[in-house]
Amino acid sequence: MIDPVYLNTPMYRCDALGRQLGCTVSIKLETANPVRSFKARGTELVTSLLTEQGRTAVVCASAGNLGQALAWSGGRRGLDVTVVASVRAPVAKLDRIRALGADLELVDGDFEMARARAVHIAQQRGIRLLEDSLDIETCEGAATIGLELAESTFDAVLIALGGGALATGVGYVVKTSAPGAEVICVQPAGAPALTRSWRERRVVTTESTDTIADGVAGRFPIPEVLDDLLVVADDAVLVRESSIITGMRLLLEHTGLVVEPSAALGVAAVLEDRERFAGRHVVTVICGSNVNPDAYQRWVHR
Amino acid sequence: MIDPVYLNTPMYRCDALGRQLGCTVSIKLETANPVRSFKARGTELVTSLLTEQGRTAVVCASAGNLGQALAWSGGRRGLDVTVVASVRAPVAKLDRIRALGADLELVDGDFEMARARAVHIAQQRGIRLLEDSLDIETCEGAATIGLELAESTFDAVLIALGGGALATGVGYVVKTSAPGAEVICVQPAGAPALTRSWRERRVVTTESTDTIADGVAGRFPIPEVLDDLLVVADDAVLVRESSIITGMRLLLEHTGLVVEPSAALGVAAVLEDRERFAGRHVVTVICGSNVNPDAYQRWVHR
Numbered sequence: 046m047i048d049p050v051y052l053n054t055p056m057y058r059c060d061a062l063g064r065q066l067g068c069t070v071s072i073k074l075e076t077a078n079p080v081r082s083f084k085a086r087g088t089e090l091v092t093s094l095l096t097e098q099g100r101t102a103v104v105c106a107s108a109g110n111l112g113q114a115l116a117w118s119g120g121r122r123g124l125d126v127t128v129v130a131s132v133r134a135p136v137a138k139l140d141r142i143r144a145l146g147a148d149l150e151l152v153d154g155d156f157e158m159a160r161a162r163a164v165h166i167a168q169q170r171g172i173r174l175l176e177d178s179l180d181i182e183t184c185e186g187a188a189t190i191g192l193e194l195a196e197s198t199f200d201a202v203l204i205a206l207g208g209g210a211l212a213t214g215v216g217y218v219v220k221t222s223a224p225g226a227e228v229i230c231v232q233p234a235g236a237p238a239l240t241r242s243w244r245e246r247r248v249v250t251t252e253s254t255d256t257i258a259d260g261v262a263g264r265f266p267i268p269e270v271l272d273d274l275l276v277v278a279d280d281a282v283l284v285r286e287s288s289i290i291t292g293m294r295l296l297l298e299h300t301g302l303v304v305e306p307s308a309a310l311g312v313a314a315v316l317e318d319r320e321r322f323a324g325r326h327v328v329t330v331i332c333g334s335n336v337n338p339d340a341y342q343r344w345v346h347r
Numbered sequence: 348m349i350d351p352v353y354l355n356t357p358m359y360r361c362d363a364l365g366r367q368l369g370c371t372v373s374i375k376l377e378t379a380n381p382v383r384s385f386k387a388r389g390t391e392l393v394t395s396l397l398t399e400q401g402r403t404a405v406v407c408a409s410a411g412n413l414g415q416a417l418a419w420s421g422g423r424r425g426l427d428v429t430v431v432a433s434v435r436a437p438v439a440k441l442d443r444i445r446a447l448g449a450d451l452e453l454v455d456g457d458f459e460m461a462r463a464r465a466v467h468i469a470q471q472r473g474i475r476l477l478e479d480s481l482d483i484e485t486c487e488g489a490a491t492i493g494l495e496l497a498e499s500t501f502d503a504v505l506i507a508l509g510g511g512a513l514a515t516g517v518g519y520v521v522k523t524s525a526p527g528a529e530v531i532c533v534q535p536a537g538a539p540a541l542t543r544s545w546r547e548r549r550v551v552t553t554e555s556t557d558t559i560a561d562g563v564a565g566r567f568p569i570p571e572v573l574d575d576l577l578v579v580a581d582d583a584v585l586v587r588e589s590s591i592i593t594g595m596r597l598l599l600e601h602t603g604l605v606v607e608p609s610a611a612l613g614v615a616a617v618l619e620d621r622e623r624f625a626g627r628h629v630v631t632v633i634c635g636s637n638v639n640p641d642a643y644q645r646w647v648h649r
Contacts, residue, residue: 050357050358050359053355054357055352055356055357055379055380056352057352057379057380057381058381059381060381060446060447061443061446064446072379074379076603077357077359077374077376077379078357078359079359079360079361079362081602081603141363144362144363144366145362297605297640298640300383301378301383301604301605301606301636301637301638302603302604302605303599303603303604303605304603334603335603336603338599338600342648346644346648
């Protein structure tokens with residue numbers, strides 16, 4: 046059901062980066078596709094199913110990448126796509142959602158407010174609400190990355206932790222097919238709700254978020270997602286903003302990749318605990334590259 | 348014979364870039380691999396054959412990317428690899444050649460002087476000389492890109508023209524399997540020897556080169572390569588340095604890819620002749636991303 050352009054993405058060792066980090070680093074690159082993130086693996090699946098069911102419209106809340114992916118997948122299947130996002134989401138993401146033909150509705154609040162608004166729109170119009178990380182298709186889409194990873198051997202996989210679809214999807218497959226590999230989720234210290242929840246084994250919410258990693262800045266973890274994460278994650282770590290920026294810079298200098306902050310969380314985790322990873326083979330999923338060019342410049346070249 | 352990490356590379360439409368260029372643009376991405384260029388497709392082939400023949404050493408002249416690729420392919424097969432390069436080649440390329448374990452010999456002159464020195468070393472030591480574009484394995488390696496392109500349909504493919512391996516390899520397959528598609532070679536106006544030769548149907552050399560596109564800056568076209576190019580190329584165009592830089596900038600802004608100047612030649616060609624490509628579907632091969640970070644900054648952000 047998933048367009049091949051999103052599958053069998055590059056996975057390769059980056060020796061120059063590994064040398065900087067003191068371990069063997071492989072990249073799973075999810076940005077070399079029309080929407081520049083992994084999210085279309087899931088939206089391809091869900092829009093295929095909607096089309097089979099004869100549905101004609103779908104709405105989602107998005108930090109920006111899911112909305113682009115849903116616009117791409119829905120657009121080519123003739124679905125009417127509505128995306129609700131925060132006015133504070135990166136302009137680069139909002140522009141692409143519009144360019145891909147979706148109706149974009151902005152809320153004057155954060156991602157959690159966009160979620161609430163999307164629920165309202167779905168109820169009002171009687172259309173399908175796509176809920177990232179809660180709806181199993183979003184996790185299954187991400188899980189296809191895990192299937193591709195499982196063809197290789199490695200010691201640990203570092204996964205950006207936002208809503209949890211990427212971590213539970215990839216984590217489930219890795220724990221099933223390569224149980225010796227550690228599944229490590231990484232979240233910014235400025236948006237720690239799901240990591241804290243994982244540590245306390247109960248849903249912990251936060252009042253606000255404070256991170257440049259806009260793609261993973263949620264406050265209200267979903268109970269069902271936490272349940273899954275407790276099964277598949279070996280660890281969940283928090284990283285500082287400065288490490289995320291250094292991670293972006295190292296990825297630029299040593300791999301030639303422009304990445305959004307969320308995609309640098311894995312490198313940031315290695316930077317903050319070199320001893321843990323020394324000499325080991327870690328895989329990090331480069332999950333998105335949709336970033337405002339001016340903000341990127343400011344972070345990386347200051 | 349070619350490690351899968353170099354095969355079936357991403358090929359995808361970049362709508363944001365296409366919008367800027369007034370046509371449909373697809374990218375064939377040859378940089379998401381351990382050596383960040385397409386060259387390893389050829390060096391995998393040649394080192395496999397050398398190993399089968401019981402040979403233990405190989406030397407090549409390189410502008411930087413072939414040397415890296417040969418060091419990678421030769422290193423993992425236990426071959427003794429010597430690379431001859433110009434002292435003026437980008438430090439990023441020279442550093443990686445050394446890091447990959449090759450013996451690097453620098454000449455105080457341009458690529459053509461490195462070629463002469465490599466010939467001498469091969470004769471002196473009685474080892475295999477790998478000559479880019481002349482040795483058929485380098486063209487066959489590049490031709491595997493053509494095989495992958497041929498699974499799609501498009502109106503024109505824009506190929507960086509240096510020694511000619513990429514153009515003749517890809518061009519041969521495209522003309523064979525998709526004869527309706529135009530094969531357009533692109534060279535910097537500051538390093539026009541092979542383009543002039545193609546136009547005049549005889550070898551034309553130049554006294555010097557003047558371009559930032561270090562990967563394609565040759566002065567002495569190889570007669571056999573010109574013969575092939577005359578068969579497979581529909582056109583060969585020259586572009587200005589300013590267009591190459593704009594091309595690099597557009598690729599950064601609209602696709603998130605850091606590319607070396609040679610990889611921006613295709614976009615530069617569209618920029619210089621928008622009318623020719625208006626509304627058509629062009630594929631451009633992003634052939635390398637090995638660039639000095641400081642030089643890149645200077646070009647793109649000035």
